[in-house]
Amino acid sequence: MSETRDTVILGSGCAGLTAAIYTGRAGLNPLVLEGHEPGGQLSITTLVENFPGWPEGIQGPELIDNMKKQAAKFGATFQLAHLNSVDLSKHPYTLQTSAGEICTRTLIVASGASARWLGLPSEQALIGHGVSSCATCDGFFFRGREIAVVGGGDSAMEEALFLTRFASKVTLLHRRDAFRASKIMLERAIAHPNIELRTNTVVEEVLGVAEQEVRGLRLRDVTNGNVTTLPVSGLFLGIGHEPNAKMFHGQMDLDADGYIRTKDNVLTTHNGVVVPGVYACGDVQDRRYRQAITAAGSGCMAALEAEKFLEEHGH
Numbered sequence: 001m002s003e004t005r006d007t008v009i010l011g012s013g014c015a016g017l018t019a020a021i022y023t024g025r026a027g028l029n030p031l032v033l034e035g036h037e038p039g040g041q042l043s044i045t046t047l048v049e050n051f052p053g054w055p056e057g058i059q060g061p062e063l064i065d066n067m068k069k070q071a072a073k074f075g076a077t078f079q080l081a082h083l084n085s086v087d088l089s090k091h092p093y094t095l096q097t098s099a100g101e102i103c104t105r106t107l108i109v110a111s112g113a114s115a116r117w118l119g120l121p122s123e124q125a126l127i128g129h130g131v132s133s134c135a136t137c138d139g140f141f142f143r144g145r146e147i148a149v150v151g152g153g154d155s156a157m158e159e160a161l162f163l164t165r166f167a168s169k170v171t172l173l174h175r176r177d178a179f180r181a182s183k184i185m186l187e188r189a190i191a192h193p194n195i196e197l198r199t200n201t202v203v204e205e206v207l208g209v210a211e212q213e214v215r216g217l218r219l220r221d222v223t224n225g226n227v228t229t230l231p232v233s234g235l236f237l238g239i240g241h242e243p244n245a246k247m248f249h250g251q252m253d254l255d256a257d258g259y260i261r262t263k264d265n266v267l268t269t270h271n272g273v274v275v276p277g278v279y280a281c282g283d284v285q286d287r288r289y290r291q292a293i294t295a296a297g298s299g300c301m302a303a304l305e306a307e308k309f310l311e312e313h314g315h
Contacts, residue, residue, distance in 0.1 A: 004092045005031055006315055007306055008104040009076075010083055011244075013040020014292045015282025016110030017067040018299030019306075023108075024074030026307045031104075032071070032078045033097060035244070039064040040112045041283075042292060045128060045137065051292050060128075063292070083111075088251045088275060105315055106277040106306040109260065109268070110299060111244035113283040113290070117237060118150065122206040126235075130214030131206060133237045135159040136291065139166045147234035148173055148217055150203060156238030157185040163236065164194045171195075171230060175202045175222060206235055243284050252278070260285040266302040277309050 007023045009016045012034040023030040045060030081099035095102045115133035132138040143166045149159050152174035160170045177199050200223045208215035216231040243259045253261040253269045260280040268275045281298035
């Protein structure tokens with residue numbers, strides 16, 4: 001039987017690392033499983049200008065590295081492993097990971113949400129260099145420039161409308177002949193003078209890989225096969241996020257899109273009843289804000305709840 005730990009944290013982004021700092025300072029010796037994407041989405045973000053305390057901004061990977069060092073200073077340990085399965089039917093809880101079995105009295109789920117990408121090699125090469133999945137994070141860098149947004153739902157409309165605060169023109173690209181966005185969001189986009197909508201259009205290549213900055217898009221019209229080039233300085237993906245919570249299906253309440261439902265910010269539930277000692281924080285339960293600072297705040301809440309739970313149960 002493996003040793004039973006006080007706290008295990010799934011994920012090493014802003015939420016998970018903040019939880020590690022707080023549980024570490026509380027003497028809980030947290031174990032952080034770094035997952036498939038160590039550092040989370042900040043690890044592929046360039047300049048972060050909206051995290052308090054950094055007036056000149058800070059590179060995403062540097063911010064994550066600083067938080068990791070801070071957590072380690074307070075006793076957090078890190079393991080390059082991901083979760084295969086979990087049993088929440090009996091306490092302490094049992095995790096089956098790529099590094100073996102782990103038992104824990106409290107579990108903090110900070111596994112994040114992965115942005116949906118087009119999957120183009122050129123797109124992947126330019127993430128953080130003009131290709132982004134977060135308008136509120138990166139829109140500021142495109143002041144006075146022309147950019148494109150891919151998507152057909154409400155999230156794409158929201159991204160496009162938000163980006164008009166900075167960009168001189170936003171071209172909204174959708175692969176189908178009709179948008180699936182709500183009527184009111186679509187009407188707002190159509191009415192905006194700086195948004196152009198193009199249907200039946202797919203991105204075949206993002207131009208600018210050699211220069212390490214987006215120079216334009218190679219587009220194909222799916223109705224006639226015509227290929228054109230759209231000169232833009234940025235490409236934003238508005239095709240949604242995939243919460244990394246599938247392994248909890250049937251043991252935790254998830255919403256229709258797979259995000260963990262929480263009560264009182266971070267408490268998890270199953271069939272509406274709180275799962276004792278299990279907490280969710282960051283993007284895996286936040287479909288609305290998805291910011292580094294809100295993820296960090298919820299990581300703090302989860303850690304404080306875990307500490308309180310252990311104290312109440314004599315650990």
